[in-house]
Amino acid sequence: MERRAPVAVLTGFLGSGKTTLLSSLLEHPSMGETAVIVNELGEIAIDHHLVRKVDERTVVLPSGCVCCSLRGDLADELRDLLERREQGELTPFRRVVVETTGLAEPAPILATLLSEPALKHRFRPEVVVTTVDAVHGSRTLDRHEVSIRQAAAADRIVVTKPDLVETEDVDALVRRLRELNPTASVVAASFGDVAPRALFAGPGKKRAAAAARPIEPSGDHGGVHAVTVILDRPLDWTGFGIWLTMLLQARGADILRVKGLVDTGGSGPVVLNGVQHAVHPPIHLDAWPDGDRRSRLVFIARGVERDELEASLAAFAA
């Protein structure tokens, strides 16, 4: 049984409606016993929730890699939450929601949760929810690299403020986001009107199985595009691990996301999910989610092509 507390990350560019969405979500009965970590105590509805404020503090590791840098503030806060809960100083919580600043990179948060020894056995990254503003979102994606990174890291994308623009504009933005990140579900919602179950993970394996549907290579989004690597032979897991770790070291800054299903010859696939260098522990499924039993991995990346990925992966692991 899973005993680690789920941690949901809520991110999105400046003014994209994160706090409105979070406030609305927290009013839902199913969101009781949620601890919230925010950067600003703004207008969030906090009455019956445990809300903690942190000042984002990123610790850059000797490797100098930004995505693997650790969020010291978050680690301290989560450790403190645990200690105080165990000492009975806090009400119990079932879930933690971390609301980032508008300019935050999501990858260091995941790297912190996945690598900090004191945290990774007590917390698990649950979902990355990214808000994109229907009014300014398209322009923000054009102009701000971090906005592309936030969308690429998402498991769910909420297009906010759709009531302020024409329906065709909302549809065009939703299409663009689905093309940029085909691994995420995209919904449009005004005033944070989204059911929590649409954003937060249900049964992990079922959600995970929806990981990767083969897609056509997407259009270019500021040099970033999504490609699906498909191999129809079972892959050697050892070779695959060598290949992906090497690829993420060499090209990690340009590989914003990798998500998919890997056929290792078992009855079901292995689900893989990574944001830049931060790779979640792989999940083994008992069965394939559909009739397609090929390994398929979606890469959201800059400067890598499907053919070279497939040829290289086959040389290492097929």
Added chain:
Amino acid sequence: MCALCGVLMSEHWAEAGEGRRARVFRVALLNRVLGHFGLELGDWSGVYVLRDRKGASEVVGDLGALWQAAERLAGRPLDPLDPSLVRALSR
């Protein structure tokens, strides 16, 4: 932490829960890759030791750290998409 050598024990996602046999296979495959860049990997009781041809070496705990050390010793990124490496592994 390994009490003997002080190196962090591996919990890397690509190595979790593996047995000795898988590790031996991994080291053999890694040496095919690393050899292309003039590097060699040894496995000393669960700790990787990476060497270049000039005798410089680094001790690393897991696959993630291995590639960073290999990049330092080789003086350049080790790119798995490098066509000459792909050709060499495919032979």
